Amino acid sequence: xxxxxxHGGVHPYDGKELSKDKPMKAVLxxxxxxxxxxxxxxxxxxPIVKTGDHVLTGQKIAEAGGYVSAxxxxxxxxxxxxxxxxxxxxxxxxxxxIIENDGNYDExxxxxxxxxxxxxxxxxxxxxREAGVVGMGGAGFPTHVKLSPKEPDKIDFCIVNCxxxxxxxxxxxRRMLEEPEKVIGGLKVMLALFDxxxxxxxxxxxxxxxxxxxxxxxxxEPRIMVKSLKTKYPQGAERQLIYASTRRAIDSKRLPADAGxxxxxxxxxxxxxxxxxxxxxxxxxxxTVTGDAIADPRxxxxxIGTNYHELVEEAGGFQKEPVKIVxxxxxxxxxxxxxxxxxxxxxxxxxxxxxxxxxxWEPSACINCGRCVEACPGRVVPSHLADYAEQGDEEAFVxxxxxxxxxxxxxxxxxxxKRPLTQSIKSMRKMVLAKKKK
Amino acid sequence: xxxxxxxxxxxxxxxxxTTSNIMxxxxxxxxxxxxxxxxxxxxxxxxxxxxxxASCVFFELLYELMMKKKVxxxxxxxxxxxxxxxxxxxxxxPWWIGIVGGAFAIIIVKMLFGGLGQNFMNPALGARCFLLxxxxxxxxxxxxxxxxxxxxxxxxxxxGLETNTVLDMIFGNTQGTIGETSMVALVIGACFxxxxxxxxxxxxxxxxxxxxxxxxxxxxxxxxxGYISAQVAGGGLMLGAFFMATDYVTRPITKKGxxxxxxxxxxxxxxxxxxxxxxxxxxxxxxxGNLLVPLIEKITMPKPFGRGGERA
Numbered sequence: 001x002x003x004x005x006x007h008g009g010v011h012p013y014d015g016k017e018l019s020k021d022k023p024m025k026a027v028l029x030x031x032x033x034x035x036x037x038x039x040x041x042x043x044x045x046x047p048i049v050k051t052g053d054h055v056l057t058g059q060k061i062a063e064a065g066g067y068v069s070a071x072x073x074x075x076x077x078x079x080x081x082x083x084x085x086x087x088x089x090x091x092x093x094x095x096x097x098i099i100e101n102d103g104n105y106d107e108x109x110x111x112x113x114x115x116x117x118x119x120x121x122x123x124x125x126x127x128x129r130e131a132g133v134v135g136m137g138g139a140g141f142p143t144h145v146k147l148s149p150k151e152p153d154k155i156d157f158c159i160v161n162c163x164x165x166x167x168x169x170x171x172x173x174r175r176m177l178e179e180p181e182k183v184i185g186g187l188k189v190m191l192a193l194f195d196x197x198x199x200x201x202x203x204x205x206x207x208x209x210x211x212x213x214x215x216x217x218x219x220x221e222p223r224i225m226v227k228s229l230k231t232k233y234p235q236g237a238e239r240q241l242i243y244a245s246t247r248r249a250i251d252s253k254r255l256p257a258d259a260g261x262x263x264x265x266x267x268x269x270x271x272x273x274x275x276x277x278x279x280x281x282x283x284x285x286x287x288t289v290t291g292d293a294i295a296d297p298r299x300x301x302x303x304i305g306t307n308y309h310e311l312v313e314e315a316g317g318f319q320k321e322p323v324k325i326v327x328x329x330x331x332x333x334x335x336x337x338x339x340x341x342x343x344x345x346x347x348x349x350x351x352x353x354x355x356x357x358x359x360x361w362e363p364s365a366c367i368n369c370g371r372c373v374e375a376c377p378g379r380v381v382p383s384h385l386a387d388y389a390e391q392g393d394e395e396a397f398v399x400x401x402x403x404x405x406x407x408x409x410x411x412x413x414x415x416x417x418k419r420p421l422t423q424s425i426k427s428m429r430k431m432v433l434a435k436k437k438k
Numbered sequence: 439x440x441x442x443x444x445x446x447x448x449x450x451x452x453x454x455x456t457t458s459n460i461m462x463x464x465x466x467x468x469x470x471x472x473x474x475x476x477x478x479x480x481x482x483x484x485x486x487x488x489x490x491x492a493s494c495v496f497f498e499l500l501y502e503l504m505m506k507k508k509v510x511x512x513x514x515x516x517x518x519x520x521x522x523x524x525x526x527x528x529x530x531x532p533w534w535i536g537i538v539g540g541a542f543a544i545i546i547v548k549m550l551f552g553g554l555g556q557n558f559m560n561p562a563l564g565a566r567c568f569l570l571x572x573x574x575x576x577x578x579x580x581x582x583x584x585x586x587x588x589x590x591x592x593x594x595x596x597x598g599l600e601t602n603t604v605l606d607m608i609f610g611n612t613q614g615t616i617g618e619t620s621m622v623a624l625v626i627g628a629c630f631x632x633x634x635x636x637x638x639x640x641x642x643x644x645x646x647x648x649x650x651x652x653x654x655x656x657x658x659x660x661x662x663x664g665y666i667s668a669q670v671a672g673g674g675l676m677l678g679a680f681f682m683a684t685d686y687v688t689r690p691i692t693k694k695g696x697x698x699x700x701x702x703x704x705x706x707x708x709x710x711x712x713x714x715x716x717x718x719x720x721x722x723x724x725x726x727g728n729l730l731v732p733l734i735e736k737i738t739m740p741k742p743f744g745r746g747g748e749r750a
Contacts, residue, residue, distance in 0.1 A: 007748060012451055091445070167451070243748055251744030325443045326450050335445035356444045357452040364513065365555040367457055369686045373693070379740050379747030381691060404742040409449030416455040417555075423447035 003205070005230035006240040008377040010410045012233060012331065014206075015168040019290045019297040024174045026301040027314050029101055033305030034086050034342035035061065035072050036094040040134040041141045042068030047097055053080045057107040058281060061097050064129070070142045070345075071132040073281040074099055075303035077106040089327035089334045089341050096342070099305070110279045121152075121193050124276055131275030132282045132345075137161060137236070137265030138328060140346040143272065146264065147193055149257035155194040156260035157246055160187050160269050162203040162210065163229060163236030166329025169349050171286035172266035174299045176203070176210040179270065180217055184224065186269030189276045190262065191223055197262075199224040202245045206231040233331060234408040238263050240377050252378075252404050267348075287343060289315040291352035293322035308339040311350055324356040331409045361418040372411035372421055378404045382411035386421040389428035397428050405429060457554075461514035463634050467627035468521050468681065474623040475616040479529040483616045486527055486536055491520030493540025501549045515554050519543050522562035525617020525677060526721070527569075528580050535576060539565040559728045560688045563721050570721070578716075580613045589613045590672030591717035594665065604664060607671035618677040621670075628680035640696040641689060641703075642679040646670065648704025656712060675707065678720035688728040695731075695738035702734075703727045 038044040043065035055061060055074040062072040081100045085093035113119065113127060129144035149155060160183060164172040176183055187199045201218070203211050205228045218224040227245050229235050235244060238256060241263060243249045248259040256263050264272070267285055274280045283304060290297035295316030302311065308327070312318065326333040327347055372382035380401045388397040402425060411421040476484045498516040502509050523539050543565035548557045557564075570577045580589055587593075587601040590612050602612045610620025618624075631637045650666055659665040669675070683689060683703055690699050703723045710719025741747035 006743075010453070012453070239744060243743075249744045249748040251742060254744065323444055324450060330451040331449040333448060333450065335443070335447075335450060337442045337445055351450075353450075356446075356450070358446040358450060359444055361452065361456065364457055364510070365553060367460070367515075367555045367686045368689075368691055369460065370691045371455070373691055373740070377743060379743045381740065383691065400739065401742040404744070407448070413449050413451060414453050414455065416453075416457050416460055418452060418456070420447065422449060426447065 003230040004227055004244045005232060005235065006243050006377055007379065008375050008410065009232040009234060009240075010375050010413050012167050012413060015290065016170050016173070016206075018168070019288050019299055020170045020173055022170075022174075022298045024178055024286055024299050024301050027303070027306065027311065028105075029076060029303055029306040029310055031101065031307055031310065032081060033074075033076055033078075033099045033101060033303070034096045034307070035074075035099070035305045036086065036088050036096045036342065036344060037062055037072065038094050039072070039088075039140060039344035039346060040070045041139060042066060042070070044095065045069060045072050047083055049080045049097065051080050051082055054078070055080060055099060057105050058110065058283060059108050060281070061099075064132075068142055068145055070134050071130065071281075072097070073132060073283055075283040075305050076101045077104050078102040087341060088344065089336055089347060091334065091336075113276060113279045116189060116192055116277060119192075119276070124189060124193055127276045127279070128272055131271065131280070133268060133271040133275055134282075134345050135265065136267040136271065136285055136345055136348070138332060138346050138348060143264065143268055146262055147190070149255075149262070151257075152194055153196060154260050155197045155257065155262055157200055157262070158187060158190040158194060158197050159200045159202055159241060159245055159261055159263045161236050161238070161241055161263055161265040162201055162207075162214075163241060164207070164266070165204060165231075165233045165235040165237075166331055166333075166348070167233070168290050168351050169288050169329050170290075171288045171299055171348055173207055173210060175266050175270060175286055176207070176214065180210075180213050182270045182273045183266055184214070184217055184221070185277060186271070186273035187224060189272050190264070190269070194262070197223075200245050201226045202229055202241055203227070204229050204231045204235055234377055234406070234410065236265075237377060237406050237408055239406065252406070282345060285343070285345060285347065287311060287347055288349040290349065291322070293318050293320050293352035293354045295319040302343050304343055304345055306343045308341045308343065308350055311343070312339060312352070318352065320354045322352040322354060324353045324358075326351040326353070331413070332407070363419045364417045366417050366419060369416060371414040371416065375410040375414045377408060377410065378406055380404055382421045382425060383419070385428075386419060386424040389424040394428070394432060398432060402428060403432060457513045457515070460636055461518050463631060463636050464518050464681070465514065465521060467631045468518075468525065468617070470623035470626045471617045471620055471677065472521060472525055474610050474620040475525065475529075478610060478619060479616060483529050485533070486529065486531065486616060487521065487524040489533060490524035490527070490536035490540050491517055493537045494520035494523070494544050497541050497544040498549065501545055507553075510554060513554060516544060519548070519561045522681065523565050526562060526566045526615050526674070528577065528615055530579050530581055531576055535569060535573065539569050542568050555687055557687060558731070559725055560682055560685045563682055563725055566721050567725055587613050589717070590668055591711070594668055594672070595717045599664070599668060602672075604667045604671065607668060612672065615674065618674045621676050624676040624680060631680070637680070637684040640693065641683050641700040644697045644700025645679045645683055645703045645707075646675065648701040649675065649707050652705055652708030653712070656708065669711065673711075673718055674720040678724055679703075683724050683727070688731060690731050690734045690738065692735055692738040692740055694740070695734040698734050698738060699727055699731070702730065
């Protein structure tokens with residue numbers, strides 16, 4: 001039997017050796033904390049504090065702005081300094097709550113929920129919702145929505161995305177190694193919601209230690225299996241992950257639930273665990289601070305809202321002048337102008353590189369080599385789609401399956417002509433989606 | 439830290455492959471066969487190669503300077519075109535043929551259609567066919583003092599191999615164009631390209647297999663192994679299948695389309711060689727195949743992931 005995988009994909013330099021052996025370390029923020037009201041997909045959260053209010057660690061400061069939305073909690077104690085637009089990693093200005101840290105970390109008393117076996121399904125989902133849990137792998141989709149599919153009886157698999165296929169990232173790796181019981185505990189919470197489902201921990205085979213550990217800990221769990229996937233980017237892309245671990249394939253029009261699957265990433269599952277078992281809201285996440293510009297690459301337990309400057313300082317500052325800084329991984333992360341950006345629920349890494357591959361080469365003419373076709377996990381023809389996008393030919397773009405692109409970046413990565421294929425396709429997809437919404 | 443960082447859309451890393459690296463690999467892969475040609479046919483072959491390469495690079499540069507376009511000769515694609523064209527010339531050809539051929543390949547076939555990546559015909563082959571039609575006697579005259587006698591395919595046409603054995607053809611000790619005679623040298627180059635991940639066997643494999651199948655079905659000699667090996671090794675098939683049918687720009691980009699294209703070339707080469715006026719047929723088959731690429735791509739569009747494409 002071949003390895004569990006999908007067709008296409010690429011093998012970029014993975015850079016994980018920089019930080020993989022560094023245990024998770026908690027970072028206490030020193031300066032102000034910034035909480036963008038929109039750090040998830042869906043309606044922005046609505047502030048329930050005002051300037052001058054004193055808040056405690058773990059106190060809710062913004063309420064979900066609708067069903068597809070999530071509340072936000074203070075991660076330090078202090079005073080609300082302002083509610084104003086601030087720059088976020090994606091480049092835009094987003095209305096944010098700014099809290100001046102008093103350094104005391106006075107915490108609210110959390111109400112410990114009933115044991116899992118006593119909780120009803122509705123109670124579990126509402127605990128997840130109240131805790132502000134969203135997809136922490138990058139998408140930021142509110143988790144309670146994912147956990148409430150139309151037909152819960154048809155869910156066959158709850159998959160924990162432990163692939164961590166993005167180069168440089170080691171946050172999920174450390175979490176699995178150091179707190180595997182929380183990952184498994186979170187998965188058990190998910191399984192409690194879906195009576196017919198089996199749990200899958202899907203790990204790339206470059207993490208044999210995690211696979212061994214998780215297997216050992218789940219040996220007596222008949223509903224949970226650990227699957228070892230081939231190491232390849234984008235193994236952790238939702239649709240590719242589902243296919244690799246269950247052989248079920250969905251196109252962009254269908255949801256994982258249509259294939260009987262619910263997928264959540266490692267940190268999200270841990271957040272589910274903390275919400276339902278410990279009664280704690282989402283306040284921390286693991287951030288890998290790495291790259292060849294960083295003196296001491298590390299994995300930090302970061303309080304959401306912490307400024308990126310502080311993370312770089314904690315990692316020993318810059319040993320070389322950085323040229324490019326990415327919030328997230330190199331394949332799907334966001335390039336940022338400077339470090340004055342807050343850590344959000346979806347920020348998995350801060351990557352500081354001394355070289356920028358993108359500006360190093362000028363794009364040139366397509367020679368039709370077909371490398372993008374070979375690499376595309378969506379099985380489309382990126383070079384043609386990019387042509388249609390650049391010509392503004394929306395009709396041809398859509399009829400040649402342009403909307404099936406998952407924006408993973410493989411095509412731009414392999415292109416010898418250094419064409420910004422992903423970028424062109426992404427822009428056109430945005431346009432088409434925006435028109436559909438109207 | 440006062441300076442702003444560079445930002446761009448994802449992905450933020452790029453692979454090391456570049457267009458000029460790829461072209462350089464193709465040049466390296468062509469060297470064994472070209473070198474063999476020089477050794478086999480003598481110094482005149484080297485002069486042809488030098489003239490044709492220089493002509494291609496010169497005309498690309500000239501066109502770009504005159505049209506005030508960005509100079510792109512450093513991508514080495516013109517060198518590849520020149521080298522391929524020279525390898526398709528008979529050593530007895532006059533000196534000017536490389537200059538005229540280079541000008542036609544670069545200006546008419548490549549630049550007028552928009553330059554690298556936009557031409558719908560392989561420039562070297564387009565030029566070869568142009569030269570064959572315009573200067574037929576010059577282009578089919580293989581009489582030259584270092585190697586004499588008709589080409590293996592001409593011998594086959596005339597009734598059977600007279601002066602050469604199949605082994606001669608495999609090593610290249612035969613009459614032919616400068617770069618086509620040695621199957622061994624061409625295959626060494628092709629293996630290099632395959633190892634470097636620049637070409638794969640989809641097109642050459644389906645091309646050669648379908649050509650052989652066509653010979654078996656429609657040739658007079660059917661399963662005569664000597665005849666078939668002479669047809670495979672004795673003409674331009676190896677050079678064509680590994681180095682010209684695989685030209686990125688003028689072959690289908692879809693995987694299925696590459697098989698369709700390879701089979702089409704095999705069948706067309708068979709038809710030209712068995713029933714055509716000339717003993718050769720590779721160049722015309724590939725040129726014809728080039729013209730069908732948009733159609734082939736259209737009918738072989740891959741199915742996307744989640745709609746059947748995930749198994750491909």
